Amino acid sequence: MFSFVLQSTLIMTNTEEQLAALQDIRKIMERSSRFISLNGLSGVFVGLFALAGAALAYLHLSQTNGRVADDYDAVALVADKDIWFYCIDAIVVLVLSVGVSTLLSIRKANKEGLNFWDPTAKRLLLNMLIPLVTGGLFCLILILHNFLTLIAPTLLIFYGLALVNSSKYTLEDIRYLGLLEICLGLLAAYFPANGLVFWAIGFGFLHIVYGIGMYIKYDKKVK
Amino acid sequence: MSNKAISIAQLNKTFESRIRLGIMSILMVNDEVDFSRMKELLQVTDGNLASHVAALEKAEYVKVNKQFVGKKPNTTFIATKLGRKAFTAHLEALEKLLKSTK
Incomplete structure (x- = not known):
């Protein structure tokens, strides 16, 4: 009996x-x-910045246009003069988003005793940047050719592709966010009049929802 | 011999250390890893890492490349085909063992 107990505890x-x-x-x-x-919170911040940026664009649009901005084709007509306003608006949103995400990631890495700028971070950045820079350059070309209505769908599609591509190098959940962004981008291309709305849903709303989900899944437990 | 005994017999003695398991795990998912990166991931001392790598190298599970980048020595590790096979077999044996005790 004793040997049996001993054996089973050993096992x-x-x-x-x-x-x-x-x-x-x-x-x-x-x-x-x-x-x-x-960090999941990054998603929430990125979403809020995007919504603020979209709201600013909407305000500017209705002010300069005197019309309600749900007619996105109007953007194409007026934006000619104002295109740089929207560009700067978008770039500010981008810089703030990247900045806050980086800061939060550094903080999380430090908390877990990891090095933030390690080979995995470099690989993630490279694989994210390839589709993103392509999309950015493509949008510049669209601006030069005055295909302004296609900018919102193009950004959404390329951003979605960037996420799908980089999901192999970071948290896998990013993949589904990417697929959703691609779907929204295609819808936005089909309904070009609602570009700004799709933009706000894709970059604002989806990021916030996803960020909260990721925060609950990964970051809350760590604490 | 019971299932359990078979599984235990299949466990590879070369991998009987947390650090060696760690080294092989890292090399299974990364093509080439250098010394300092390995040290950082496993959080071990130079000497400790070197001796465990030496054991794996002796078993021909790991290939060690020593090069110089400028004047700095740069050592990188790669898992050999034999090493990958042995490690996979070891993991399968571990899993079988755990299933049989459940």
């Missing part, structure tokens, strides 16, 4: 040890190949 500790080893392996594989310091 128990052995099993627990092996289980811990397996969990260790999984953690190390994840940590060494994916950038895991993304």
Whole structure:
């Protein structure tokens, strides 16, 4: 009887040890190949900045136009003169978003004793930038050719592709956000009159919802 | 011999260390990893890492490349085909063992 108890406790500790080893392996594989310091709160901030930017564009549009801005074609007509206002608006939103996301990621990495700027971060950045820069340049070309109605859908589609592409190098959940952005972009291209609305949904609303979801899934538990 | 005993027999003695398991895990998902990155991921000392790598190198599970970048020595590690096979078999044995004790 005693030997049976002894044996089973021996097996128990052995099993627990092996289980811990397996969990260790999984953690190390994840940590060494994916950038895991993304913070869910970043999504919320990015969403808020995007909504603010969209609101500013909407205000400017209705002021200069004297018309309600749900007619996105109007943007194409007036925006000719004002295009730089919208460009600066978009760039400010972009800079604020990237800045806050980076800060929050650095903070999370420090908290978990990780190095923020490691090979996984570099790989993520590179793979995100390839579709994003392509999309950005494509939009500049659209502006030069005056295809302004296509800018909102183009940004959404390329951003979605960037997310799908970089999901291999960071938290996998980004993939579905990317797919949603691509769908919205295609819808926006089909209904060009509502570009600003789709833009606000894709960059604002979706980011906030996703950010909250990610925060609950990953960051709340860490605390 | 019971299932459990078979699984235990299949466990690879070379991997009987948390650090060696860590080294192999990292090399399974990364093509090439240098010394300082490995140290940072595993949070171990130079000597400790070197001795465990040496054991894996001796078993021909890991290939060690020593190069110089300027005047600085730069050591990188790659998992060999044999190492990948052995590590996968080890993980499968571990999993079987855990399933049989459940």
